[in-house]
Amino acid sequence: NIDFIFSAPGKAILHGEHAVVHGKVALAVSLNLRTYLRLKSNSTGKVSLCLPNIHTFMSWDVSSLLPLRPSTLDAVLVQRLHHFTGFPSEMPDTCAMAVLAFLYIYISVFAESRWSKEELELINSWAFQGERVIHGTPSGVDNAVGTWGGILRYHAGTITPLSRVPVLRILLTNTKVPRSTKSLVAGVRDKIKKFPSVMHPVLESISAVSVTCELTLEEIASDPMPEHYAVLEELIDINQHHLQVLGVGHASLDTLCRTTLAHGLHSKLTGAGGGGCGITLLRPEPPSAELKDCGYDCWETSIGVPGVCLHSAS
Numbered sequence: 001n002i003d004f005i006f007s008a009p010g011k012a013i014l015h016g017e018h019a020v021v022h023g024k025v026a027l028a029v030s031l032n033l034r035t036y037l038r039l040k041s042n043s044t045g046k047v048s049l050c051l052p053n054i055h056t057f058m059s060w061d062v063s064s065l066l067p068l069r070p071s072t073l074d075a076v077l078v079q080r081l082h083h084f085t086g087f088p089s090e091m092p093d094t095c096a097m098a099v100l101a102f103l104y105i106y107i108s109v110f111a112e113s114r115w116s117k118e119e120l121e122l123i124n125s126w127a128f129q130g131e132r133v134i135h136g137t138p139s140g141v142d143n144a145v146g147t148w149g150g151i152l153r154y155h156a157g158t159i160t161p162l163s164r165v166p167v168l169r170i171l172l173t174n175t176k177v178p179r180s181t182k183s184l185v186a187g188v189r190d191k192i193k194k195f196p197s198v199m200h201p202v203l204e205s206i207s208a209v210s211v212t213c214e215l216t217l218e219e220i221a222s223d224p225m226p227e228h229y230a231v232l233e234e235l236i237d238i239n240q241h242h243l244q245v246l247g248v249g250h251a252s253l254d255t256l257c258r259t260t261l262a263h264g265l266h267s268k269l270t271g272a273g274g275g276g277c278g279i280t281l282l283r284p285e286p287p288s289a290e291l292k293d294c295g296y297d298c299w300e301t302s303i304g305v306p307g308v309c310l311h312s313a314s
Ligand code: MEV
Pocket: 013, 016, 017, 018, 019, 020, 021, 135, 137, 138, 139, 140, 141, 142, 181, 185, 270, 271, 272
């Protein structure tokens, strides 16, 4: 019998969403909002999977999973992911990560192995396949930050972790406006195709925002000064405008920006946009109570936490 609990961190993209799909630089952070998953087998020959955060419970016959081995997994993965379409279609990315880790832990149990760097790379690549099933043409940034944790610069498939993680508090706000990442990414692609000479400079500027933000975070990590926060806030405003130009803004996100700005705080969408989540760089007194009055869910998070990991095995 097996009984495992493991988790993957939440994630936010500080800068570079959408532009990263077109080969530009993105800066992504892991958040201390983890998705937990429990995997159990019992004497009835069933294996059950529980994702308490999204109230999801599933079970399979052990015999249908036993033949899985790392070498065969890639071949069966896409088929298995289609099995998982019972999950909410806008399943959070980190839940996808946890599901993929579930598949991996299953292999590990029978191979009696522990996770090495190579194995984490494998988890990352499977999670990427999961992203492809759900989102179509993902850049790979989301699965990378879920796997490795920390703060990552992601550029055309190259992952560079920031050597030092600054202390930064981020308010994550879910507007609860549903959106499809797949169609938002497709909409941006269409816009670039229609107005290439207009849109390419916008993507380039978003990339420059990511790079400038990375340099500022490094400075904050070594010697934080109030001016650094002002720079981060200005970059947030610039990028939020760029994202609106790309066509992924939404009235709910405008409300977030307006409400937080009334408290001197700066916000932008994070991820696909069109509703979904926004981030706010926090100063000492967050306006979360007022945002909750708008019907939003708010979490005060900290960044740069560990990636996917196993908590217990019996
Ligand atoms: C979604 O979290 C981020 C996007 O840039 C899509 C991607 O990078 O795959 C919108």
